[in-house]
Amino acid sequence: MMSAIEKLQELLFELTGVSAEDSLPLFAGVSMVDLGNTQTYIPMGSVSRKVAYIQSGIIRAYTVKANGDDATLFIRNEGQFIASHDSIIFNQPSRFTYHALAPTTLLEIDYDVLEEIFKSHPVYEPLRNFFLMKMLGETLTHIETFVTRSPEERYRTLVTTQSDLVNRVPDKYLASMLGITPVSLSRIRKRMHQK
Amino acid sequence: MMSAIEKLQELLFELTGVSAEDSLPLFAGVSMVDLGNTQTYIPMGSVSRKVAYIQSGIIRAYTVKANGDDATLFIRNEGQFIASHDSIIFNQPSRFTYHALAPTTLLEIDYDVLEEIFKSHPVYEPLRNFFLMKMLGETLTHIETFVTRSPEERYRTLVTTQSDLVNRVPDKYLASMLGITPVSLSRIRKRMHQK
DNA sequence: TATGTTCGTTAACAAAAGATAATAAGTGAA
DNA sequence: TTCACTTATTATCTTTTGTTAACGAACATA
Numbered sequence: 001m002m003s004a005i006e007k008l009q010e011l012l013f014e015l016t017g018v019s020a021e022d023s024l025p026l027f028a029g030v031s032m033v034d035l036g037n038t039q040t041y042i043p044m045g046s047v048s049r050k051v052a053y054i055q056s057g058i059i060r061a062y063t064v065k066a067n068g069d070d071a072t073l074f075i076r077n078e079g080q081f082i083a084s085h086d087s088i089i090f091n092q093p094s095r096f097t098y099h100a101l102a103p104t105t106l107l108e109i110d111y112d113v114l115e116e117i118f119k120s121h122p123v124y125e126p127l128r129n130f131f132l133m134k135m136l137g138e139t140l141t142h143i144e145t146f147v148t149r150s151p152e153e154r155y156r157t158l159v160t161t162q163s164d165l166v167n168r169v170p171d172k173y174l175a176s177m178l179g180i181t182p183v184s185l186s187r188i189r190k191r192m193h194q195k
Numbered sequence: 196m197m198s199a200i201e202k203l204q205e206l207l208f209e210l211t212g213v214s215a216e217d218s219l220p221l222f223a224g225v226s227m228v229d230l231g232n233t234q235t236y237i238p239m240g241s242v243s244r245k246v247a248y249i250q251s252g253i254i255r256a257y258t259v260k261a262n263g264d265d266a267t268l269f270i271r272n273e274g275q276f277i278a279s280h281d282s283i284i285f286n287q288p289s290r291f292t293y294h295a296l297a298p299t300t301l302l303e304i305d306y307d308v309l310e311e312i313f314k315s316h317p318v319y320e321p322l323r324n325f326f327l328m329k330m331l332g333e334t335l336t337h338i339e340t341f342v343t344r345s346p347e348e349r350y351r352t353l354v355t356t357q358s359d360l361v362n363r364v365p366d367k368y369l370a371s372m373l374g375i376t377p378v379s380l381s382r383i384r385k386r387m388h389q390k
Numbered sequence: 391t392a393t394g395t396t397c398g399t400t401a402a403c404a405a406a407a408g409a410t411a412a413t414a415a416g417t418g419a420a
Numbered sequence: 421t422t423c424a425c426t427t428a429t430t431a432t433c434t435t436t437t438g439t440t441a442a443c444g445a446a447c448a449t450a
Contacts, residue, residue, distance in 0.1 A: 063343060071342040073335065089332040122317050132327040137284035139334040140268065146341040147266040147374045148258060150438095151407080170427065179342045184407050186429055191406095345408095346437080366398065379437055381399055 004055035004107060005030075007079070015126045025121055029113045035100040042084050042098040049111040051083045057104025058165070060173060061096045072177040074142070075101065075165055081131060083111065101169055151180045152188045199250035199302060200225075202274070210321045220316055224308045230295040237279050237293040244306040246278045252299025253360070255368060256291045267372040269337070270296065270360055276326060278306065296364055346375045347383045 002010070005027065009020040018026075033052070035041055041059060042048040052059075059082050061073040073096055076082055084094040088111050118124055145154050155178055159166050166174065175185035197205070200222065204215040213221075228247070230236055236254060237243040247254075254277050256268040268291055271277055279289040283306050313319055340349050350373055354361050361369065370380035 063339070065343050071339075073339060073342060085332055085335050089328050122320070125317070125320060128324065129327065132324065132331060133284050136327060136331045136334060137280055139331060139338060140280050142338055143334060143341070144258070144266075144268060146338070147268060147372065148260050172427070177342065181408060182428075183409080183430090187406080190429080365396090367396095376438060377398075378400090378439080382436085385399080 004053065008053065008107075011130075012124070012127060015130050016123050018123055025117055026124055026127075029109045029117070030107050031109070033106040033108050035104040035106070037100060037103055039104075040097055040099040041082075041104075041106070042094055042096070044095060044097040045093050047087045047093050048084045049087050050108045051081060051088075051111050051114060052106040052108040054078050054080050054082065055105040055107055057106075058101040058168060059098055059104060059106075060101050060169075060177075061098050062176065063096045069181075070176060071179075072173055075169060075173060075177055077165060077168075081135070082106075101173065146179065151178055151184065152191070154178045155185065155188055156192070199248065199300075203248065203302075206325075207319070207322060210325050211318055213318055220312055221319055221322075224304045224312070225302050226304075228301040228303050230299040230301070232295060232298055234299075235292060235294040236277075236299075236301070237289055237291070239290060239292040240288050242282045242288050243279045244282050245303045246276060246283075246306050246309060247301040247303040249273055249275050249277065250300040250302055252301075253296040253363060254293055254299060254301075255296050255364075256293050257371065258291045264376075265371060266374075267368055270364060270368065270372055272360060272363075276330070277301075296368065341374065346373055346379065347386070349373050350380065350383050351387070 006020075008027075009023050012018055012023055012026070013020065032055075033041070035057065041052070042050075044063065054076060056078055058075060058077045060075045061082070062070045063073065065071050082098060084096070084098070086092050086094040086096065114128075118128055145157060149157065155174070158174065158178070171185055171189075172182040175182045178185065180188075201215075203222075204218050207213055207218055207221070208215065227250075228236070230252065236247070237245075239258065249271060251273050253270060253272045255270045256277070257265045258268065260266050277293060279291070279293070281287050281289045281291065309323075313323055340352060344352060350369070353369065353373070366380055366384075367377040370377045373380065375383075
């Protein structure tokens with residue numbers, strides 16, 4: 001069983017050719033964060049210039065709508081990265097709260113420290129592009145589901161492509177991520193069972 | 196009036212400190228593409244590893260849904276970048292067609308040439324990160340509108356934040372971008388006029 | 391200018407989603 | 421185990437959207 005850091009080191013080697021032994025500058029700034037179920041990692045309104053790798057667990061980013069309900073921007077699990085894009089990209093307090101939907105362990109590093117490392121060790125640069133492009137691709141694919149599919153189709157897609165999340169995350173959060181109410185998701189599930 | 200290239204050179208200088216005179220390696224590979232209204236730039240099913248800056252005009256990316264209707268991933272105009280993320284990020288033929296919604300002029304460069312330039316002239320690297328992060332931020336904001344707002348609210352947002360597009364683009368494309376039918380958008384507009 | 395074509399609106403109906411409330415099932419903590 | 425709280429389902433009603441079709445206006449082109 002490979003550890004999270006070993007996985008990251010392997011990816012680093014594939015992308016940059018830097019060996020695990022030479023990866024110290026990059027991993028020196030990394031620290032581990034443990035979160036209990038439902039615990040908040042980044043509260044709405046705060047500034048967090050951290051980038052975190054999910055070693056284990058699940059993180060949901062959500063904001064609160066005008067009507068008081070919450071709206072889920074994304075739910076990510078093991079092997080994915082999270083960060084407050086408001087803080088890092090838009091230089092503003094986070095309009096989203098990031099919290100754990102299961103006991104979660106993160107490997108986090110300060111984005112500005114990371115910037116310095118990229119500047120002083122340009123060999124790591126491909127890693128940054130890899131993650132940015134990966135996230136951009138995933139995010140575009142996410143938009144695609146909203147314009148090409150109905151709520152029921154989006155739920156079906158979720159079940160087939162992210163069955164791990166569907167099994168581990170309460171339906172109300174899945175509904176919120178699909179842009180519908182929990183009541184509506186329950187009806188969709190009922191319709192699906194009937195056929 | 197600043198030309199498109201001058202604007203890009205100014206941005207380059209802000210981000211990297213490279214002067215316009217020293218920007219030749221970057222701009223040497225750039226070529227100009229003119230498109231008539233409705234003309235296709237990247238057809239669905241093709242591979243295009245080009246990155247293009249919209250000097251003037253409007254580009255829409257769309258795919259065809261199961262029911263035959265088309266679904267719009269995004270509509271971009273002057274000053275924005277477009278590229279086939281299927282080709283460049285996912286290494287697969289484009290599931291989207293990119294076409295002009297007005298007479299359009301693009302400044303395009305081959306992505307692989309660009310990669311070589313970034314490799315041989317690392318000083319340009321901040322430019323790449325700037326655009327990737329800008330696009331990632333915009334794309335996340337786009338998802339946000341789908342989970343936090345109703346179709347009517349999404350249209351209202353579009354009218355206030357992108358009035359240029361609303362005025363220049365036929366409603367049926369706006370509807371498709373909002374994830375609703377043209378009929379439904381027409382009803383939304385009617386409801387809005389009544390209040 | 392004439393003439394097809396495309397586009398936006400409206401109508402009618404079916405289907406789905408939102409809002410609210412009640413209830414059952416499941417969960418966690420004392 | 422008990423009890424409170426959370427979550428999922430179901431019901432009812434209202435609102436909105438999808439679908440299809442018809443119509444007129446706007447548009448482009450011959």
